Structures are given as C-alpha cells and as structure tokens.
Amino acid sequence: MLNGRRVGIGGALLLVVVLWAPRAAGAHAQLVSADPPAGSPVAPGGAVTLRFSGPVDPSSSSLTLVAAGGAVTPLGRPRTAGGDPRAVLATVPHGAQAGGWTLLWRAVSTADGHGTSGHLDLTVAPTPPSAPQSGARPVPVAVDHAGVSAAAAAARTLAFLGLSLVCGGLSFVALVWPEGAGVAGARRLLWAGWAVAAVGVVASISLSGVVASARPLGAIFDPGVVGHALQGRVGQVWATAGLLLVLAVPVLWALVRQGQAAVGATGWRVSAAAVTIGLLRAPALISHSSEGRQPWLGSAADLVHLGGVAVWLGGLAVMLAVVLPRRRPEEMERLVPMFSKVAFGAVAAIVVAGTFMSWQLVGSVHALVTSRFGRLLLLKIGLFGATLAAARLSKGWVDRRLDLAVLTGADRETVRPFVYSVVAEAGLAIGVLSVAGALVATSPAH
Numbered sequence: 001m002l003n004g005r006r007v008g009i010g011g012a013l014l015l016v017v018v019l020w021a022p023r024a025a026g027a028h029a030q031l032v033s034a035d036p037p038a039g040s041p042v043a044p045g046g047a048v049t050l051r052f053s054g055p056v057d058p059s060s061s062s063l064t065l066v067a068a069g070g071a072v073t074p075l076g077r078p079r080t081a082g083g084d085p086r087a088v089l090a091t092v093p094h095g096a097q098a099g100g101w102t103l104l105w106r107a108v109s110t111a112d113g114h115g116t117s118g119h120l121d122l123t124v125a126p127t128p129p130s131a132p133q134s135g136a137r138p139v140p141v142a143v144d145h146a147g148v149s150a151a152a153a154a155a156r157t158l159a160f161l162g163l164s165l166v167c168g169g170l171s172f173v174a175l176v177w178p179e180g181a182g183v184a185g186a187r188r189l190l191w192a193g194w195a196v197a198a199v200g201v202v203a204s205i206s207l208s209g210v211v212a213s214a215r216p217l218g219a220i221f222d223p224g225v226v227g228h229a230l231q232g233r234v235g236q237v238w239a240t241a242g243l244l245l246v247l248a249v250p251v252l253w254a255l256v257r258q259g260q261a262a263v264g265a266t267g268w269r270v271s272a273a274a275v276t277i278g279l280l281r282a283p284a285l286i287s288h289s290s291e292g293r294q295p296w297l298g299s300a301a302d303l304v305h306l307g308g309v310a311v312w313l314g315g316l317a318v319m320l321a322v323v324l325p326r327r328r329p330e331e332m333e334r335l336v337p338m339f340s341k342v343a344f345g346a347v348a349a350i351v352v353a354g355t356f357m358s359w360q361l362v363g364s365v366h367a368l369v370t371s372r373f374g375r376l377l378l379l380k381i382g383l384f385g386a387t388l389a390a391a392r393l394s395k396g397w398v399d400r401r402l403d404l405a406v407l408t409g410a411d412r413e414t415v416r417p418f419v420y421s422v423v424a425e426a427g428l429a430i431g432v433l434s435v436a437g438a439l440v441a442t443s444p445a446h
Contacts, residue, residue: 034120041125048090048103048122055085056107057232063090064104067097098126108232148210148217155203157437160283161430162197166248167276168314169193174263174272176315176338182259185322190252194245201242208234234286241282248275280306286440298360301353308349315339316426324419327410332402340398347388373439380435387428393421
C-alpha cells in the first residue's frame with residue numbers, strides 16, 4: 001500500500017482496543033445538599049460545604065461569589081472537605097460585606113469529565129468587630145458561561161460532522177463505489193472532511209480547557225488552556241481523536257497514490273476499518289452511552305448509532321458533491337439503488353440503537369417531557385423524522401424516476417428533484433448532529 005502501513009494498522013488497532021473499553025457508568029456530579037442550607041447566614045471567613053452525587057475534580061472545578069450589586073469575587077480552586085471527594089468547601093472571604101450573595105459553582109465529575117453548574121443563595125452576616133478586614137477584594141470578571149457552552153457545542157458539532165464525512169466517505173468508497181477512490185472529487189471530499197474534523201477536535205480540546213478552568217471565551221487562544229485541558233478526561237479523549245486523525249492520513253494518502261487498487265488491498269481495508277471504528281468510538285467516551293444500567297450494551301449501541309449516522313451522512317455527501325454532479329447515467333443506475341439499500345440499513349441501525357439509548361438515559365415519558373435532556377432529545381427525534389421524510393422523497397424518486405433519468409442521459413431537469421431531496425436530507429441530518437452536540441453537555445434525565 002505505502003510505507004508505514006504496518007505502523008498505521010498496528011497503532012490504529014491498539015487505539016481501538018483502548019477506546020473500546022467502556023468507562024465506568026456514572027451520571028454527572030449533581031449538587032445534593034449544602035451545609036448551611038441556601039439562605040442561611042454565613043459569617044465572613046466561614047465555610048459552606050457543597051455535597052455532590054459523585055466525586056468532583058477540584059483542579060477543574062470553580063467557585064465564585066457574586067454580590068447583590070454585581071461585584072464578583074473568585075474563590076479559586078475549591079478543596080474537598082474531610083477527604084471526601086464528593087464534598088467541596090467554599091470559604092467566604094473575611095472582607096465580604098454583609099448582605100445577600102450568590103455562590104456560583106461549577107463541578108467537574110471525575111467519573112465522566114463532564115461539568116455541571118448552579119448557584120446557591122447566601123446571606124453574609126455582619127463582620128464581628130474583632131474580625132480582620134483583609135481578604136479577597138471583589139474584582140470585575142466577565143465570564144459568559146452560555147457563550148462558552150455554545151462555542152463548545154459548535155466545536156463538537158463540527159468535529160462530529162468531519163468525522164462523519166471521513167468515516168462515511170471511506171465506507172461509501174469501500175462498500176459502494178471502489179472506483180471512486182480514483183476520482184479526484186471523492187478524494188477532495190474526504191480530505192475536506194478530515195480538515196473539518198481536525199478543526200473541530202482542536203477547538204474542542206481548547207474549549208474543554210476553557211470550560212474546566214472557568215475562563216472567558218477569549219482564553220481559547222491561551223497556550224496554558226490546552227495544558228489544563230489535557231489534564232482532564234474530556235481533553236484527553238479529544239486528543240486521542242486527534243491522534244486517530246493523524247493515523248487516518250496514510251489511509252487517505254493511499255487513495256491519492258493508488259486509487260482503486262488501494263481499496264482492493266486487504267491492508268488498506270483493515271487500516272481503514274480500524275481508524276473508522278476508533279474515530280467513531282472516541283466521542284462515545286465523553287457521551288452518555290455507558291451511563292445506563294448496561295454500560296457495555298450502551299457502548300455498543302452508541303457505536304452502532306454513530307456508525308449508522310456516518311454511513312448515511314457521509315454517503316449523502318459523496319452522492320451530492322461527487323456522483324450527481326458527474327451526471328453519468330451508468331454510475332447513477334448502479335450507485336443510487338445500491339446506496340439506497342445501504343442507507344436503509346444505516347437508518348434502521350440508527351433507529352434501533354437510538355431507541356435503546358433513549359430508554360437507558362431517559363427511562364420515563366415524564367422525564368422525556370419535563371427535563372432539558374428529554375426536550376433536546378424530542379427535538380432531535382423531530383429533526384430525524386423530518387430527515388426520514390426527505391429520505392422518503394429521495395427513495396420515491398429512485399423508484400419512479402431513476403430509469404427515466406438514465407434513459408435521458410441524466411437530464412438536469414429530471415435529476416433536479418432528487419438533488420433537492422438529497423440536499424434537504426443532508427441539511428436536516430446536520431441539524432440532528434447539532435442537537436447531538438448539545439445533548440453531550442446535558443445531564444441525562446434518568
């Protein structure tokens with residue numbers, strides 16, 4: 001195939017084995033109680049103990065006091081209470097003025113690397129005359145948490161889209177259109193998907209550091225943020241995805257060098273399969289797939305689900321950007337029905353695996369309609385249903401108009417309705433990926 005093939009195969013297979021091991025099941029760390037409770041008076045210099053449902057990583061968590069007038073006092077990194085990793089201490093500065101304050105907390109779970117946030121209302125008691133007046137001074141700090149979260153979700157969506165183009169495009173070339181390996185347009189699309197995935201992965205690494213350190217969005221360009229990100233699980237997982245993208249380079253380069261001959265080689269197919277499985281598995285390590293009652297089944301379902309999405313979306317991209325613009329009747333006659341069957345199998349896999357994971361993570365109709373996770377899931381299901389409707393239009397064209405398109409030499413007017421339905425299908429599928437990016441950062445409803 002090319003020099004370095006064995007290294008690519010061995011390294012990719014090793015990473016797949018490592019990535020396949022499911023993480024321990026456990027939901028995000030949620031606040032269970034506070035001592036003293038919300039609204040209770042706290043003396044300057046006193047401590048508030050926050051107890052969470054699971055172990056918290058103090059180095060990635062943060063505490064901030066906000067006065068009624070808007071003055072902000074960062075409390076720095078929290079510390080655990082009495083060695084209990086689920087209990088965090090927040091100390092009110094000696095110089096805090098009496099009155100109402102709000103304690104903003106952000107806790108990063110050591111189990112899954114995800115962060116949760118919230119607030120606790122406090123009443124600071126008047127400072128005793130003998131108490132020292134020195135301490136942390138309120139400073140203006142503007143951290144747009146909503147903006148940071150939105151940017152992180154956008155980066156994840158970009159990474160998911162790029163990975164789908166790479167993995168789905170490789171699957172399309174290997175399973176449906178081996179001759180496409182020699183087509184420049186198909187190769188350009190695969191490299192474009194790789195570039196999109198690389199940008200999304202790099203941005204996700206940096207933004208995970210911004211989120212973990214409670215920094216403003218502008219800190220994404222701070223070199224120290226990346227180092228902070230690589231200390232946490234989320235950053236490490238995205239870094240692993242980046243390494244897998246590096247291993248994908250020789251697989252893609254083989255298509256440039258050898259075209260269809262590379263696709264027919266066993267070494268290339270093994271390398272492509274290993275890299276593809278690894279790239280699809282990596283995002284699951286920071287998703288909710290193994291937080292249910294059967295983590296192994298959840299991990300398997302997640303791989304099937306993401307694999308179906310990649311095969312469907314990547315295949316649509318190749319059809320829309322490469323096959324249809326060529327307008328070659330003999331290609332359309334062979335490839336369109338073949339991809340239609342592959343897409344049907346991919347959709348079936350998406351539905352079955354997605355239903356299982358939804359049952360694992362939601363558990364009840366009430367949770368589905370009352371929790372944020374459930375409402376986002378309903379939005380995703382609605383977009384997916386619209387995508388299926390567009391796919392049905394595409395399938396109807398294949399059944400009724402493909403023969404005519406072939407007879408007319410892929411006449412533009414005849415093919416146009418099919419192009420429109422495929423464009424709608426791909427656009428809605430990207431919408432589904434966007435909602436999936438938001439779901440990753442949302443606590444499950446179970």
